Amino acid sequence: MDKNGRRNLTLICVPIMDETVDQMLLQVKNAKEQGADLVELRIDFLKNFNENDLEHLIKNSCLPTLVTFRPTWEGGQYDGDESKRRSALWRAMELGADYVDVELKVADEFLESISKNKPSKTAVIVSSHNYQSTPSVEEIGNLVSRIQATGADIVKIATTATDITDCARILQVLAHSQVPIIGLVMGEKGLISRILCAKFGGYLTFGVLKQGAVSAPGQPTIRDLLDLYNFRLIGPDTKVFGIIGNPVGHSKSPHMYNPAFKSVGFDGVYVPLLVDNVPNFLRTYSSPDFVGYSVTLPHKMAALECCDEVDPIAKAIEAVNCLVKKPRDGKQAGYNFDYVGAIEAIEEGLQDGGSVAPVSPLAGKLFVVVGAGGAGKALAYGGKAKGARVVIANRTLESAVNLASKLDGEALSLDELDNFAPEDGMILVNTTSVGMKPKINETPISKKALRYYALVFDAVYAPKLTRLLREAQEEGAIIVYGTEMLANQAFRQFEQFTGLPAPKELMREALAKSIEKSAQ
Numbered sequence: 276m277d278k279n280g281r282r283n284l285t286l287i288c289v290p291i292m293d294e295t296v297d298q299m300l301l302q303v304k305n306a307k308e309q310g311a312d313l314v315e316l317r318i319d320f321l322k323n324f325n326e327n328d329l330e331h332l333i334k335n336s337c338l339p340t341l342v343t344f345r346p347t348w349e350g351g352q353y354d355g356d357e358s359k360r361r362s363a364l365w366r367a368m369e370l371g372a373d374y375v376d377v378e379l380k381v382a383d384e385f386l387e388s389i390s391k392n393k394p395s396k397t398a399v400i401v402s403s404h405n406y407q408s409t410p411s412v413e414e415i416g417n418l419v420s421r422i423q424a425t426g427a428d429i430v431k432i433a434t435t436a437t438d439i440t441d442c443a444r445i446l447q448v449l450a451h452s453q454v455p456i457i458g459l460v461m462g463e464k465g466l467i468s469r470i471l472c473a474k475f476g477g478y479l480t481f482g483v484l485k486q487g488a489v490s491a492p493g494q495p496t497i498r499d500l501l502d503l504y505n506f507r508l509i510g511p512d513t514k515v516f517g518i519i520g521n522p523v524g525h526s527k528s529p530h531m532y533n534p535a536f537k538s539v540g541f542d543g544v545y546v547p548l549l550v551d552n553v554p555n556f557l558r559t560y561s562s563p564d565f566v567g568y569s570v571t572l573p574h575k576m577a578a579l580e581c582c583d584e585v586d587p588i589a590k591a592i593e594a595v596n597c598l599v600k601k602p603r604d605g606k607q608a609g610y611n612f613d614y615v616g617a618i619e620a621i622e623e624g625l626q627d628g629g630s631v632a633p634v635s636p637l638a639g640k641l642f643v644v645v646g647a648g649g650a651g652k653a654l655a656y657g658g659k660a661k662g663a664r665v666v667i668a669n670r671t672l673e674s675a676v677n678l679a680s681k682l683d684g685e686a687l688s689l690d691e692l693d694n695f696a697p698e699d700g701m702i703l704v705n706t707t708s709v710g711m712k713p714k715i716n717e718t719p720i721s722k723k724a725l726r727y728y729a730l731v732f733d734a735v736y737a738p739k740l741t742r743l744l745r746e747a748q749e750e751g752a753i754i755v756y757g758t759e760m761l762a763n764q765a766f767r768q769f770e771q772f773t774g775l776p777a778p779k780e781l782m783r784e785a786l787a788k789s790i791e792k793s794a795q
């Protein structure tokens with residue numbers, strides 16, 4: 276780590292894409308305040324551009340500048356005269372821009388024309404953009420050679436991800452490059468390339484000032500790079516973790532694990548992994564650097580099939596929510612901590628926050644599970660393992676019957692749930708998405724039926740206080756939030772990933788903050 280607390284030399288560049296010079300300079304100041312290393316002045320976005328604008332921008336920029344004048348034929352905004360464009364780039368070099376970007380298609384001609392008088396201060400980035408796909412490693416290697424042959428100081432290759440495995444090829448090229456290289460994969464499925472380039476030696480990455488205000492698809496915000504992914508702390512030895520899902524953008528997990536890694540000094544980064552095919556993903560990222568994953572919808576069953584070893588409860592539930600590559604032999608081990616997380620939270624609720632007695636407080640209780648999907652199965656098996664009598668109520672009765680039959684339990688339709696009251700003091704757990712944002716006024720059971728329950732748990736965690744939990748509380752039941760399940764299973768995963776005790780308070784706070792932020 277250097278004296279500024281950095282583990283890598285990869286720069287963060289903020290693209291500036293405004294219509295006037297004054298707006299641009301304001302954003303440059305903003306970028307500096309946010310911690311950027313340099314700015315890319317996208318002068319193709321300026322209205323009525325003239326070369327005086329360039330002078331004003333370069334001379335008044337408080338950060339090093341990369342000047343890009345991207346033509347429409349390479350995905351930019353400029354569709355005017357080509358000689359005007361090249362003369363602006365040349366002028367930018369004369370004015371002392373730190374970098375200029377020249378597209379590969381015109382690079383030979385441009386660099387030849389300036390070869391005798393190239394200002395030594397400016398580094399020329401020769402760039403190639405592929406908005407359709409990511410070629411093979413061989414093809415990317417050939418592209419790097421072609422770019423190098425132009426005399427480029429820095430090679431830039433941006434491709435498009437049609438699958439997350441496309442990023443692996445660009446990262447591989449970065450890792451083996453002998454020349455300064457920017458390698459990024461565009462699109463939502465390319466996100467990890469923009470973060471992990473710091474591990475594999477990329478020259479720079481782009482971070483935007485505002486979510487969505489991107490110059491290329493998939494760019495994260497500079498705040499996320501620095502605060503969420505601890506970009507400056509990523510280095511060659513950093514281990515990679517993440518959440519495999521589809522969709523996965525809403526996941527709270529990176530908000531919990533990254534600050535937790537940082538707080539215990541563990542050299543890891545945790546990223547969202549938008550995966551289409553789990554076996555392909557695991558095969559592609561097979562190096563020991565890629566260590567462990569949380570698994571969410573719809574991949575919990577597929578993940579199970581990829582395991583060399585599965586813990587018995589995950590096998591029974593037929594779902595894995597945590598994959599860890601064993602350092603000893605590289606074998607893939609699968610676990611299900613959803614079950615542990617939820618059951619622990621319910622037991623703690625029944626013990627009124629006290630430590631859980633050797634005999635579970637669930638033993639002998641009637642345990643009514645609403646839902647028979649992944650979370651439903653996990654809770655039902657968990658309740659059974661703790662000695663509860665299990666009842667499954669589900670919209671599709673057949674799934675309830677199937678699950679109940681495996682657990683010597685009873686099955687109900689959702690309609691029957693409202694009149695199900697064989698005894699007082701029952702436990703109710705909702706494992707359906709009913710009541711989840713945005714449909715926050717929905718609930719799986721009528722309020723009057725809740726009076727028979729001593730404790731109600733809701734797996735839904737957005738909002739934290741669902742209608743079900745509010746009404747249960749009004750009826751005098753103990754309530755347990757879905758966030759507790761999320762937090763408890765994350766503690767277990769953290770311990771599997773790092774071998775260290777989880778910083779529970781910090782992770783809880785990070786989760787609460789992230790949920791609050793997404794509710795705004």
Ligand code: NAP
Nearest residue numbers: 646647648649650651670671674706707708734757760761
């Ligand atoms: P899943 O496998 O797709 O199962 C969904 C279940 O919900 C099925 O039983 C389904 O019934 C039922 N369902 C869906 N929409 C319904 C509706 N409109 N009315 C009645 N029933 C409905 O999903 P899952 O992984 O179990 O997740 C379910 C919920 O638990 C989600 O809200 C998820 O966010 C939450 N969860 C929370 C945590 C946590 O840590 N707090 C962890 C995992 C899951 P059918 O069989 O009839 O389709």
